[in-house]
Amino acid sequence: ETGVTQSPTHLIKTRGQQVTLRCSSQSGHNTVSWYQQALGQGPQFIFQYYREEENGRGNFPPRFSGLQFPNYSSELNVNALELDDSALYLCASTQLGGAPTDTQYFGPGTRLTVL
Amino acid sequence: DAKTTQPTSMDCAEGRAANLPCNHSTISGNEYVYWYRQIHSQGPQYIIHGLKNNETNEMASLIITEDRKSSTLILPHATLRDTAVYYCIVRVLKGSSNTGKLIFGQGTTLQVKP
Numbered sequence: 001e002t003g004v005t006q007s008p009t010h011l012i013k014t015r016g017q018q019v020t021l022r023c024s025s026q027s028g029h030n031t032v033s034w035y036q037q038a039l040g041q042g043p044q045f046i047f048q049y050y051r052e053e054e055n056g057r058g059n060f061p062p063r064f065s066g067l068q069f070p071n072y073s074s075e076l077n078v079n080a081l082e083l084d085d086s087a088l089y090l091c092a093s094t095q096l097g098g099a100p101t102d103t104q105y106f107g108p109g110t111r112l113t114v115l
Numbered sequence: 116d117a118k119t120t121q122p123t124s125m126d127c128a129e130g131r132a133a134n135l136p137c138n139h140s141t142i143s144g145n146e147y148v149y150w151y152r153q154i155h156s157q158g159p160q161y162i163i164h165g166l167k168n169n170e171t172n173e174m175a176s177l178i179i180t181e182d183r184k185s186s187t188l189i190l191p192h193a194t195l196r197d198t199a200v201y202y203c204i205v206r207v208l209k210g211s212s213n214t215g216k217l218i219f220g221q222g223t224t225l226q227v228k229p
Binding site for chain 1: 156218219220
């Protein structure tokens with residue numbers, strides 16, 4: 001167990017809807033990264049949040065947005081859902097500014113299905 | 116794109132050592148080698164990382180060649196619960212603008228057989 005939690009576990013939405021996924025980071029970690037994993041593929045980096053600001057972004061459109069809160073928990077919001085957004089969404093927490101190598105620890109993921 | 120190349124799949128007999136290779140011929144001097152594994156539909160699990168020296172922890176050993184162009188993850192006594200997809204990733208040290216990003220390839224599917 002990494003101490004990183006995500007909610008909900010599973011979610012079903014229809015095309016065009018909006019969704020919010022939540023992540024609580026491991027105790028002592030100040031940074032959260034989000035990844036999308038399509039079936040049969042490796043995870044792809046969406047973005048990272050550090051000190052409540054976006055700190056790097058992958059190749060995802062603006063309808064993917066996020067927030068980080070003062071307690072370091074985070075939300076991933078996806079607007080105007082498309083069928084291709086169906087995936088496992090993973091968050092990973094780490095402590096930037098801590099040890100020389102800031103290892104990322106992953107949560108169990110949220111399985112999103114878009115119909 | 117991922118900077119690593121791994122075999123698509125491997126089999127290993129239960130109780131035997133599993134040796135998972137990874138090529139990273141374009142690795143830079145400031146990049147670490149990280150290994151994660153992912154058991155079906157769960158979040159990736161951190162295993163081990165290293166820069167240039169061999170590393171060992173309670174889960175595995177990591178052997179990095181002297182030229183750092185390849186590495187091998189060793190699970191000394193594989194069990195059925197080690198069946199998973201294993202990802203080898205190279206990433207830049209903290210302090211770079213890319214420290215937030217892990218770039219996953221397709222990984223190696225390790226099947227441990229009884």
